[in-house]
Amino acid sequence: MAKTPLDALHRRLGARMVEFAGYEMPLQYQGIMAEHHACRTKAALFDVSHMGQAEIAEIEAFCHLVPGDITGLKPGRQRYTLLLNEAGGILDDLMVANLGSHLQVVLNASRKAADVAHMRAHGVAVTTHFDRALLALQGPKAAEMLPEATHLKFMDAAPVTIEGIDCIVTRSGYTGEDGFEISCAGFDGEALAELLLAREAVPAGLGARDSLRLEAGLCLYGNDIDETTSPVAAGLGFALSRKRLAEGRFLGGAALIKAQAEGTAEKLVGIKLDGRAPARAGAEIRLPGGGRIGRVTSGVFSPTLNVPIALGYVRSDCTEIGTALELIVRDKPLSGQVTSLPFVHHNYVR
């Protein structure tokens, strides 16, 4: 199994390690609940070096593979976009930053090898930097802890030197909080993490990362979106450029235009449950006393709201906020309602 450049540090900090996407990753250090609250009230530090960092020199060929307006992405700016297949399904969701001379992309760990093969097969020259470290510093105190990067606003990207370590910093993340994702050479990763911990960032693992992203209403590839999911069904319309959609000149463009015009059979919704029992991925969704209308794709007990929350797909005529639902857990129906997303409001600094 692969290890990140921060492996020794995780073990020193007493992390409980788990397998994730072929990597040994920290699930938690002191506990998911405490780490979750640390991110919402102070700042938490996540090792996300398992994600695939890569460089793309030619913008044009890459643009053919994504529905976002990448030619309109100014130097120093970052954008969320999608790699689509011919059928308009999502091969991966990714961050793209324009660093002037090239694009920097951050790919999901479970998809990075397939993504690179896909891009290369479509004539995109990709230079992988899978050995680099990537740290996420997230929370309301993140800017205080990283004064070197406070000139950046939400979704800005720039090279920044932090105590002598050359980094590429973006002001973004996967928690709904203000914060930064910091890329550096693998051999500098541990020193960078140590200096951020010395600035009182709280180490946090994949457990808190998952509960935080779910509260923020952000999809997890493999759970909430996959190759069979249309971005239209997943509520990712914000990642679709109107201009590019009108042209339709990208892989999956025709299917996407059709999905947008005709709608999709199911749509992703947020669900709040009434009791305390969470509904997990796979739980069936029904209308009260009625038949199946969908399924849960992610579910967690929200540490911030103190209630169980879930993301799931339901029939497109059942997506109205407030719609009463039943989620089947251990053969029993749990009541809940369709809720607006995000569950916990975003605190981005724009």
Next chain:
Amino acid sequence: MSQVFYSKDHEWVAVGADGLATIGITDHAQQALGDIVFVELPEAGRSVAKGEACGVVESVKAASDVYAPLSGTVVEVNPSIVDEPAKVNAVAESDGWFFKLRLDDPAALSTLMDRAAYDEFLGKLA
């Protein structure tokens, strides 16, 4: 002092002077689960077979079953852990008990481990 036994499913069983067996999950189990947010208990009066799933604990991230370590009838449950699931994390092997069983066969206790044997069992898991 009641005698305490342990199962391979990480439950403890304390037999009181009244012959009733109080059952909970071990400290090792609560640590492995992490922050517990929901507990479901069997109904009083239900008869359970050894190894039968008869309760649920959910942490932030995952659900796991609680098994009956021995066969018997549920005579009492601990509603305080339903109201305050974090109590299981705090005091798993005392006030965080789950339910009490009237055992079908008290002699079956000998199929469980004592503390020393359970500690040895945990050592082998590590």
